Amino acid sequence: MNRALEIAADVRARRRSAVDATREALAVIERENAAINAFHHVFHDEALAHAGRIDALLANGIDPGPLAGVPFAAKSLFDIEGHARIAGSRARLDAPAARRDADAVARLRQAGAVLVGTTHMDELACGATGENPHFGAVRNPHDIECMTGGSSGGSAAAVAAGCVPLALGSDTNGSIRAPAALCGAWGMKPTFGRLSKRGTLPYADSLDCIGGFARNVDDLAAMYAVLDGNASNERCDERKVAVLGGFFETYASREAWDAVMQTASLLGPHETIVMPEDEMQLVRGAATIISNVEVATAHANLLDAPAESVSPRLRTRLLAGALSPAAWYARALRYQQRFRMRMSRLFADFDILLAPCTPFAAPRFSDTTIMVGVHALEPAKHLGMLTQPISFAGLPVVTAPVIRPGRMPLGVQVIAAPFDEAACLATARRIEEGFRNTQRTSTDT
Known part of the structure; x- marks a missing residue:
């Protein structure tokens, strides 16, 4: 095509x-x-x-x-x-x-x-x-x-x-x-x-x-x-780049983190922002509460649906949301507003943030757990653990694929300030061109 x-x-x-x-x-x-x-x-x-x-x-x-x-x-x-x-x-x-x-x-x-x-x-x-x-x-x-x-x-x-x-x-x-x-x-x-x-x-x-x-x-x-309908087609100039480390590095496999570093190198000098694990786990907990409550509210009728119409996994999610105390949901929403402000402040010093998309490359269907450092991660529970905090902040993101001949692809999150999708896309163009030039050079040598 x-x-x-x-x-x-x-x-x-x-x-x-x-x-x-x-x-x-x-x-x-x-x-x-x-x-x-x-x-x-x-x-x-x-x-x-x-x-x-x-x-x-x-x-x-x-x-x-x-x-x-x-x-x-x-x-x-x-x-x-x-x-x-x-x-x-x-x-x-x-x-x-x-x-x-x-x-x-x-x-x-x-x-x-x-x-x-x-x-x-x-x-x-x-x-x-x-x-x-x-x-x-x-x-x-x-x-x-x-x-x-x-x-x-x-x-x-x-x-x-x-x-x-x-x-x-x-x-x-x-x-x-x-x-x-x-x-x-x-x-x-x-x-x-x-x-x-x-x-x-x-x-x-x-x-x-x-x-x-x-x-x-x-x-x-x-x-x-x-x-x-109103998007600009901004081309890229030099931007200040930071890599999100800490939690994002801890829960990225070596190859996933290498993909981030390889991508960052295409953009020139960059700094690292250490994102504390305890804060990110709190973010994930709050995002999960919001997700469970809102999906249970949107689809409450399915709790009475025939067993064959709703999978046990979804029914458990709906029950968890329906039984969550209203105070938890309210606190999670308040925390979300604070976290959005906290992340937005990072863009006073940087234009683009980079982070791994997933902890590992595509798991096999037979994989029940994948070791990342000392952590045993389950694909169903943890594939989205590195994207979830960025969603919680409401930020625009482009996934830049990192294609590796003979191996499964990986991806890097290219993150910009709220409503600056143009910066995401302009930086993505630089990354795409950088990888293309790298491949051309390796082919020529």
Whole structure:
């Protein structure tokens, strides 16, 4: 699959048709999806019909938009007009069809992009591995015996496998960033509240963000510009960079930390900020309380659903939230405001913060624990432990994939001040160019 911007340029110049670009994506999905299980529903006929309308506009001299003819996918918690919003839940199989598209889907379609399908996800977004008890596990395109991470694993796998150049996801505690890292894609979680969530199924409303995946930074920025409507396309100049250490180094494997250091070296001189473990564990506890209470509030009806409709893991999460004292929830929200102010103050001295995305590369499905130093970490519980504090602070983040030939990918969080997504993307471009130059040099020598 070509780059999104290349497809759009060719379609708008009528060097190729939107129908041909859509057929190509559908063919790749048909070839790849049996192995990776990324797609829940493929909109074959609808996608081709939409692509045909784009070609008709062009034939009449009308520009369909900056993403003309670009195939994309959407996590199955986004409303798609005429289709039920399943969100990885067997309990929602009989949900009514949506009457209109989610805002994010509508914006991409209005820009000329073609929706080719919805992607699998963890049950109601309550998970970090990409495994779903009702619809099966999404499998990592780099090794199908390995996890994608979650809960946006299907969208990450669809992009990484070349099925689509762009995909929508959502991120509460790391659900875009972790799958992007494990699958080797670029991923973006904007500032909390930056993009409209209308038409998406909530998980934890105080933390939920929408964002997406791409195979390169320019495509990611183009998608974000459409979703935001007012995004700048700032190119990069020199920025002051700091690496988040302490807790983030302690719970990163050697190779995950090396990926951060390698990325930092591409950006020039940098400092280290030691993040105390006791503070970060308090952050994780507060974020978990908020997540549990809000998902239990949003989906309280599922506590009475038949046992086969709700997995034991999700039912336990809902019960934990329903039984949490209101005082805990109130205190967690107050602490979140203080922590957001604490993290925002770091940007008085630095423009960009770097941190590992996940403690380790993609685990195998058979891995019950992975040792990181002296700590035995469980993938289901700990894949999002390094992304969760950044979500709690509400900061914008781009995942920079670190591709390692012969080994599974890793990812680095590129973090900026609130509402400075332009800095994230501009720095991501420098990183992408730096890795490209490094690979070119190593090939030449």
